Amino acid sequence: MENSNQTSSSNRFILLGLTNIPYLQAIYMLLFFIIYITTLSANSLLIIVVRINEQLQTPMYFFLSNLSILDICLSSTIVPRIIINILSQDRSVSLLDCALQMFFHGAIGGTECLILAVMAYDRYAAICQPLHYNTVMNKTFCICVATGSWTSASISAFIHVFFTFQLPYCRSHNLNHFFCEIPPILRLSCRDTWPNELAMYITAGIIAMCSFFFTLISYIHIISNILKIHSTDGRKKSFSTCTSHLTVVSLFYGTIFSIYMSPPSAYLSVGKTVSIIYSAVIPMLNPIIYSIRNKDVKGTIRKHMNTHIAEKS
Numbered sequence: 001m002e003n004s005n006q007t008s009s010s011n012r013f014i015l016l017g018l019t020n021i022p023y024l025q026a027i028y029m030l031l032f033f034i035i036y037i038t039t040l041s042a043n044s045l046l047i048i049v050v051r052i053n054e055q056l057q058t059p060m061y062f063f064l065s066n067l068s069i070l071d072i073c074l075s076s077t078i079v080p081r082i083i084i085n086i087l088s089q090d091r092s093v094s095l096l097d098c099a100l101q102m103f104f105h106g107a108i109g110g111t112e113c114l115i116l117a118v119m120a121y122d123r124y125a126a127i128c129q130p131l132h133y134n135t136v137m138n139k140t141f142c143i144c145v146a147t148g149s150w151t152s153a154s155i156s157a158f159i160h161v162f163f164t165f166q167l168p169y170c171r172s173h174n175l176n177h178f179f180c181e182i183p184p185i186l187r188l189s190c191r192d193t194w195p196n197e198l199a200m201y202i203t204a205g206i207i208a209m210c211s212f213f214f215t216l217i218s219y220i221h222i223i224s225n226i227l228k229i230h231s232t233d234g235r236k237k238s239f240s241t242c243t244s245h246l247t248v249v250s251l252f253y254g255t256i257f258s259i260y261m262s263p264p265s266a267y268l269s270v271g272k273t274v275s276i277i278y279s280a281v282i283p284m285l286n287p288i289i290y291s292i293r294n295k296d297v298k299g300t301i302r303k304h305m306n307t308h309i310a311e312k313s
Contacts, residue, residue, distance in 0.1 A: 012092040013175045013185075017085045018272065029086045035280050036079040042287040043068035046297065053300045059137040060126070063119045064290060066146055067248075070112045071283035077104045078279040082178050095165060098180035103154075103161045105181065105279070109256070110153030110207045116249055117211035118145050120218040123242050128225045156203050163199065167191050181275060204256075212253050219246070244290045251282050 018028055046068045050061045081101065085091050093101075125136045164182060170190040177184040182200060186193040222242060229235045255278040291297045 011095050013095070013098050013169075013173050013180065013188075015081075015085050015091045015093055015178060015180075016174055016176050017091060017178050018082070025086045029083055032079050032082050032086075032280065035284050036075055036083070039075040039079075039280075039284040040072060042284065042291070043072045045301070046287040046291060049297050049300045053296070056296055056300070059142050060119070060122050062142050063115055063122060063146070066115050067112065067119070068287055070108050070115065071286050073104065074108045074112070074279060075283040077101060077108065078179050082280075085178060093180065098185075099161050099165055101180045102164070102182065102185075103157050105179070106157030106160055107150075107154040109278075110156055110203075111149050112252065113208050113211040113256070114149035114153060115146070116245070116252060117214045117218075118149065119245055120215040120249070123245060124218040124222055126241070127222050127238055153207065156207060160196075160200065160203065163196055167193065167196070177272065177275070179275075179279070208253070208256055215249055244292075244294065247289050248282075248286050251285065252278075255282065 019025060047065050050056045050065050078101075081093075122137055125133050129136060160182060164185060167186075167189040168191055169185075169188045171188050173188065175184055175188065182196075186196055219242070223239075226235050226238045229238060255274050258274050291301075
């Protein structure tokens, strides 16, 4: 690897990236640039639409805005670093920058798990307890839950980062990845990393698994309630409000579990591909998935576009 010897400093990692083949680097750079711009544009547009339409000032769209903010932050934490690594001859990253990237990646990912679970509960309250919805999903509850999600995930990420960087890294400083992620970094340590791996699995169990099962239980109640509706149109209408969220949940947890719930030896074969999907592709797809099936979002965009065109005419 041509960049393997570019630094021998013990306080830096060298990100080996995706490839050293020039034409593939050019393709990857263009692809990730398009993905990043699309992610920023689509999520920003969704946030703006929710802000300008008073009819969308509801708990569901409040959490959807949180999800868009998380997607922007997650993509901004990872994708620019990929592009810089492709363009730069120096792929080294300081331990501080690596720690910060790992922290934000972990905090945002954990928060997204919790927010998706709360969004499932929101759909449960709307469909199964419609008369009590405004009481249950009040403004104070939504703000407290969102704040608690961000805070608890950040604390968890900080603990992981702190203990990860207490390890000695004497095997190599060549990180076979395109950003600082816990599993490939642990492979570089010359000390037994079992305690760190155990902590990672426990955290995945507490945050990811609990959020997943909470989401699953919510949808079991939702589907059970929908099946009791006698009208076919009523069942379709009720279920249509959940399909976007179900799609996002399936994509998110499918990638998360394949990374953090599999042994480190299995990470080498699928880690980079899955990380790209989770860190770059899903943040781009989420606002598109929610917008395609959402008449209110599409209607607001169409209305303001028509108004803007009329004013210019």
